[in-house]
Each structure stands twice: as C-alpha cells, then as structure tokens.
Amino acid sequence: MHSVVCIKQVPDSAQIRVHPVTNTIMRQGVPAIINPYDLFALEEALRLKDQLGGTVTVITMGPPMAEAALRKCLSFGADDAILISDRAFAGSDTLATSYALSAAIRKIMEDMQVDLIFTGKQTIDGDTAQVGPGIAKRLDYQLLTYVSKVVEVNPQKKEILVERRAEGGVQLLKTSTPCLITMLEGTNEMRFGDLDDLFRAARHELKVWNREQAGIDEAEMVGLKGSPTVVSKVFAPKPRSKRAEMIEVHDGNPKDLAITLLAKVFTQHPKLEQEIAKRAL
Amino acid sequence: MSENAKKPTKKKVELLPQFVNYRHVWVCIESERGEVHPVSWELLGEGRKLANALGVELCGVVICGPGERGKAICGEAFQYGADKCYLLQDDVLTDYRNEPYTKALTDLVNTYQPEILMLGASTLGRDLAGSVATTLGTGLVADCTELVIDTDTRNLASTRPTFGGSLLCTIMTQRHRPQMATVRPRVMAMPEAEAGRNGEIIEVAFSMIETSIITKVLEFIADDTRDKPNLPFADIIVAGGRGMKNQENFRHVWDLARVLGAEVGASRPVVQAGWAELDRQVGQSGKTVRPKLYIAAGISGAIQHRVGMDGADVIIAINIDANAPIFDFAHYGIVGNANTVLPALTEAFRSHLAQMKQTG
Ligand SMILES: Cc1cc2nc3c(=O)[nH]c(=O)nc-3n(C[C@H](O)[C@H](O)[C@H](O)COP(=O)(O)OP(=O)(O)OC[C@H]3O[C@@H](n4cnc5c(N)ncnc54)[C@H](O)[C@@H]3O)c2cc1C
Ligand SMILES: Cc1cc2nc3c(=O)[nH]c(=O)nc-3n(C[C@H](O)[C@H](O)[C@H](O)COP(=O)(O)OP(=O)(O)OC[C@H]3O[C@@H](n4cnc5c(N)ncnc54)[C@H](O)[C@@H]3O)c2cc1C
Numbered sequence: 001m002h003s004v005v006c007i008k009q010v011p012d013s014a015q016i017r018v019h020p021v022t023n024t025i026m027r028q029g030v031p032a033i034i035n036p037y038d039l040f041a042l043e044e045a046l047r048l049k050d051q052l053g054g055t056v057t058v059i060t061m062g063p064p065m066a067e068a069a070l071r072k073c074l075s076f077g078a079d080d081a082i083l084i085s086d087r088a089f090a091g092s093d094t095l096a097t098s099y100a101l102s103a104a105i106r107k108i109m110e111d112m113q114v115d116l117i118f119t120g121k122q123t124i125d126g127d128t129a130q131v132g133p134g135i136a137k138r139l140d141y142q143l144l145t146y147v148s149k150v151v152e153v154n155p156q157k158k159e160i161l162v163e164r165r166a167e168g169g170v171q172l173l174k175t176s177t178p179c180l181i182t183m184l185e186g187t188n189e190m191r192f193g194d195l196d197d198l199f200r201a202a203r204h205e206l207k208v209w210n211r212e213q214a215g216i217d218e219a220e221m222v223g224l225k226g227s228p229t230v231v232s233k234v235f236a237p238k239p240r241s242k243r244a245e246m247i248e249v250h251d252g253n254p255k256d257l258a259i260t261l262l263a264k265v266f267t268q269h270p271k272l273e274q275e276i277a278k279r280a281l
Numbered sequence: 282m283s284e285n286a287k288k289p290t291k292k293k294v295e296l297l298p299q300f301v302n303y304r305h306v307w308v309c310i311e312s313e314r315g316e317v318h319p320v321s322w323e324l325l326g327e328g329r330k331l332a333n334a335l336g337v338e339l340c341g342v343v344i345c346g347p348g349e350r351g352k353a354i355c356g357e358a359f360q361y362g363a364d365k366c367y368l369l370q371d372d373v374l375t376d377y378r379n380e381p382y383t384k385a386l387t388d389l390v391n392t393y394q395p396e397i398l399m400l401g402a403s404t405l406g407r408d409l410a411g412s413v414a415t416t417l418g419t420g421l422v423a424d425c426t427e428l429v430i431d432t433d434t435r436n437l438a439s440t441r442p443t444f445g446g447s448l449l450c451t452i453m454t455q456r457h458r459p460q461m462a463t464v465r466p467r468v469m470a471m472p473e474a475e476a477g478r479n480g481e482i483i484e485v486a487f488s489m490i491e492t493s494i495i496t497k498v499l500e501f502i503a504d505d506t507r508d509k510p511n512l513p514f515a516d517i518i519v520a521g522g523r524g525m526k527n528q529e530n531f532r533h534v535w536d537l538a539r540v541l542g543a544e545v546g547a548s549r550p551v552v553q554a555g556w557a558e559l560d561r562q563v564g565q566s567g568k569t570v571r572p573k574l575y576i577a578a579g580i581s582g583a584i585q586h587r588v589g590m591d592g593a594d595v596i597i598a599i600n601i602d603a604n605a606p607i608f609d610f611a612h613y614g615i616v617g618n619a620n621t622v623l624p625a626l627t628e629a630f631r632s633h634l635a636q637m638k639q640t641g
Contacts, residue, residue, distance in 0.1 A: 133411030228420030244614035
C-alpha cells in the first residue's frame, strides 16, 4: 500500500492581523503551520499503513521554508517527503497547483505505484477545497471527497469502502484503487511521533524538486501563466454606514433597558413583532 | 502558491479566441432525492441580475434520475427566474456520484457554451465544481460573497473573503470560459417565486452505462434531522459568546430562545468550550445565517463571526464593553452584563407577547 499525502504549509490565521491603517496583512512573526485539515489526511494514511503495511509519502508545493512542514510529517511517521519548489510556481491558482502536484505524483509513480492519494478537506488560507478534485481529475483517479471514515481497504482486490459526508446524509461508497480521498476533519486524532521518528525526521534527506524535476516541461502550465483566475484587488470589508442605536436608561436597570429596547424595535419593525407573535404563541 | 506572489493586476486581458461565442448565465440546480437545495434558488436570484446586466438568458441545469421530479424542478426554476432549463435524466444519475455528474455537466458546457456557470458551495457543489473546472481547464472562484459584471469587459468580478474574512479579494477569469463560481448557502437573498412564470425545457440525452462507472453507492444513510438545529434557515436566532462566561449562564440564551421560538447560535469559543454543539456555530468556519432577528449576547463581533451573520435584517447586541466591534454593525445595542440583561429581555418579551395575545 503506497499512499501519497498532500499537505500545505499555511500561515496560522488565528494570529494574522490586518494593519488598521493600510489594510494590509501583517505577517511578520506569524508562524507557519501545517494546514490543520491535512493532519486528518496524514493520520488516516498512517493508520492504513499500521494496518496493511506499506509506505506513506508526503508532498507539498511551496517555498523552501515548507521543508519544516514536511519534517514535521516525517516525525509523525511518514516515510518519505518531497518538496516541489520553483519560482515558476509563484502565483499558481488551484488549477495550476493541481497541475503541478499531479505532475509530481506521476513522477513518484515512475518509482513506485501509488494506490491512494490523500488531501485535507480544504486549507485555512486559500480555503477553496478545489485542489483535491483537481488532482484526481488530472490523474484520472476516482474522487472521494469529504470522507468521514475509511471502512475497509482490500489491496488484493484493489477495493475500498468509505463513508462520505453528502448533503442530508452519509453515502457508503465502494470503489477501486487507485483513488483520491479528501479527508473530513475530526475523523481521527494525530498521533505523537515516537523518538525514532523524531531523529529520523531531522536526518532524512528530503527530495526537493524544481519544475523540470517535478516532470513539468511546459512552464506555461504553472504559476501566473497557468492560472485562469486573476486577483484584481484586495480590500477591507466596508464598515456598515451607521453604528448601532444605543439603548440607554438613566440607571442602567436591566428591566427598563429591555422594555425600552422592545418598544423601539417593535415601533421601527412592526412586521418583526407580528412574526415573533405568530411563532411564539 | 503564495498570496504575496499573486499581486493584483490591472492590465486588460483578451479572451482566448476559442471562447468568444460563449453566452448566457447558468446555474446548476442541485437536487438530491427530489429535494432541491435552496442555495440553487438563491443562485437563480443572483444569476437573474447577472443575466440582465449582460443582456443574456438565465438557464438552469437539472441533473437527476429518471424517477425523480425533473420537469417539476425545471418548473420551479422558471418561477425563480430561469428562462430555460437543460434537463438530464438517466439511471446512472440517480444518486450523486462525481464521475457521471462531472461528465454530464462538462459535456453540456462544451455543447452549449455558457459564459458563466455557478454552483452552490455545498458538499455536492464543491465536489462537482472542482472536477468540472479542472476538466474544462477554466477558473473557479470559491465561496463568493458578491458577483458583479464588469461592464467594460463583460467579465464576472467575484468577491470572496480571505484570511478567515479579515480581507476581501476580487477575482476574475479573463481569458477562459465559462467563468465559474461557487456561493455558500444563505449568502445571497432568496428571490420571490413568481407564480405562472414559465420557460423552455431542453431535454438532453445522457449516455453513460453503469458498468463503465467505477464508484458505486452501496447505501445512503439519511441524517437524523429531528433534533438537529437548522440555523441557516432560522428566522430568529439568539446567540451567545464567550462573554456568557460559563455553560451555566449559557442557559439564559436558551431561555430567551424558547420564549421567541428561536434557534440558539454560538460563537466559536463557545463551541470549543463545549457549551453548544458544532452545528450552532455561526461564522466563517460555521454556518452562514440570514434571520429576521439576530440577538448577540457577549459576542465581540470578530470579523470571522460577522461574515456569518451580517445578512440578518435586525441585529441586537448586548455587550459589557461599549467599544466592542459588534456595535459597529449591529442595529441596536445595549451596554451591560448579558447575564442580567438577557433574563430581563426574556421577561419583557414574555409579558409583551402575553399582552398581545390578550388584546388579540
Ligand atoms: C486569498 C486567496 C484567495 C484565493 N482564491 C482562489 C480561488 O477562488 N480560486 C482559485 O483557483 N485559487 C484561489 N487562490 C489560490 C489558491 O489558494 C492556491 O492555488 C493554493 O495553492 C491552493 O488552493 P487552496 O489553498 O484553496 O487549497 P484547497 O483546495 O483548499 O486544498 C485542499 C487540499 O489540497 C492540498 N493542497 C493544497 N495546496 C497544496 C500545496 N501547495 N501543496 C500540497 N498540497 C496542497 C491539501 O491537502 C489541502 O488540504 C486563492 C489564494 C488566496 C491567497
Ligand atoms: C480561521 C478562523 C476561523 C474562525 N471562524 C469562526 C467562526 O466561524 N465563528 C466565530 O464565532 N468565530 C470564529 N473564529 C474566531 C473569531 O476570530 C473570534 O475569536 C470569536 O468570534 C470570538 O468569540 P466571542 O465573541 O464569543 O469571544 P470574545 O472575542 O472573547 O468576546 C467576548 C465578548 O463578550 C464581552 N463580555 C464579557 N463579559 C460580558 C458580560 N458579562 N456581558 C456581556 N458581554 C460580555 C466582551 O466585552 C467581549 O466583547 C475564527 C477564527 C479563525 C482564525
């Protein structure tokens, strides 16, 4: 069983601040983390390896600093790690990103067959959930999105059974490997790597591939050139024109506050009063 | 790859010659087991405006099994603003599966060549949109909150939140067609259905045989929705935040909700603390809601919360801090301790409603 897990290094958005005057993003000192959703994908691949044996390869497309994210994955137990990194990738949208990643995965296949590809549900920065479906289509793999449970894998028969979160319920799907799974959050819990893996992760020789090494001959397929979408502007949400109308009573007595509020709201929104009465009585 | 590298560009870009004849606005009408996802109607409402701005037709795409109410769904789509519907019904399309649906929609696009194609950002819509866009090799903008036509170029300018909502960005697909976008449920307003409005149904044959499709649906286990909150479609929501202080106090939120027949919502810290279920989280990583009334108690109004509830008709905020950001966009504000103001509000509503009942 060989699983390839796609991970992305993202800024810890909980710590991103927007500059109050210039409205630009202040990234200084914002730590880079593994996209949290991708850890569910990695853990699921590691569990299958525990169960069935095999290999787990992690791959990311990103700047040289993304190496740290890959080493972290090795410390959790991944066997091998590949960073595809080239200035030519800068500005890639999801179409170009899935192109680059699928080319690199094809390159991996030259050495070892790939049975499963795992991605996270989405990232916390781009947040599009489009890269997983994109890779599957480009490799002509069966696509299983929002998988909540890998029920069973049968490597001999090349069969896999999963539960998928659908609209209004759960689908139990059976398909053949190779296939691509986007893993739903909260489906498992990332293990702590053991000491051996920690040492191995530090020493491991990462593969770093530039565009050609990743098997991409045409530079027009990646980066800004390979991206149909173009960001035309970035701006801050505009504040509502009016601040809230503040309800005040002379001693701040809650009862009077409540009665004053109700009188005001219902005078200005008589329909709302009817609506509430209709529902509540 | 990195947003730094993706510098805004102003330069005018020409459409590739193979796409110049692409026309009309399409909405993929999402239905499963005969039920149409309301986001599809919301998209028709939005699509109507785009089609009018471009002077073209608005078309719905209905893909379903032969036993389902395909024609009836087209009829509803006309009432919500569609001029035309493409209807594909086949056995292999009965349950949603990526492979046949991707082929159905991709073939349709290649044959009839729309300039804009919109889908709901639901689990189905995101699965399908990403696959279709890649197969067509076109751009797809995810989770848009605003769609407008750039009248100079006829291009679609799609605006979406970035970095958890702290900023917005406008994205265009200038050289490729169709221009694709997904929109989350409840972000756009539900249009009024216009009874008697009619349109043209174009039935399209679909030829894919079951044996050629690798993925099989063995079973569908419907959600038990009896006790599940349905926040996106609630008319009244009472929501509590970290300012409620603890789970015990959070019952004040429930008390008011009960009197108003409202749903209970929560900010993320409340869900993380376990005072409320995940289904009740409102915001960027939770639900988008559009109630007639939203009461926010002990919620600061962080942008990630705001993007999920900004569309409410009336917002009442209770916060102990007069400078809390929520007062910048709420309609009514009370500066005070939510743990005393909420019970007072509950009482005031209760007696007001009782009075209304008496006077009829
Ligand atoms: C503010 C902003 C808005 C954007 N909006 C759009 C848009 O609307 N449409 C569009 O096409 N592009 C958009 N992009 C570009 C997009 O974010 C990049 O293409 C990005 O490289 C991948 O998309 P994502 O982060 O949305 O990933 P998602 O599609 O959400 O990621 C899904 C999974 O794919 C895998 N994955 C994603 N990226 C990588 C990677 N670099 N290496 C390895 N695995 C990866 C991970 O497993 C991840 O969990 C936007 C970028 C920014 C910064
Ligand atoms: C990627 C990302 C996604 C996110 N998604 C979401 C999301 O979907 N939904 C969401 O809600 N958040 C989300 N957040 C978190 C968001 O940034 C805020 O941290 C969160 O909304 C704050 O919740 P809060 O207002 O309850 O708590 P706080 O910000 O701690 O505010 C508590 C408020 O209560 C007031 N208060 C204190 N005591 C009282 C009292 N006795 N009476 C009245 N008021 C009182 C305080 O003045 C304060 O304004 C997200 C963050 C990130 C980074």
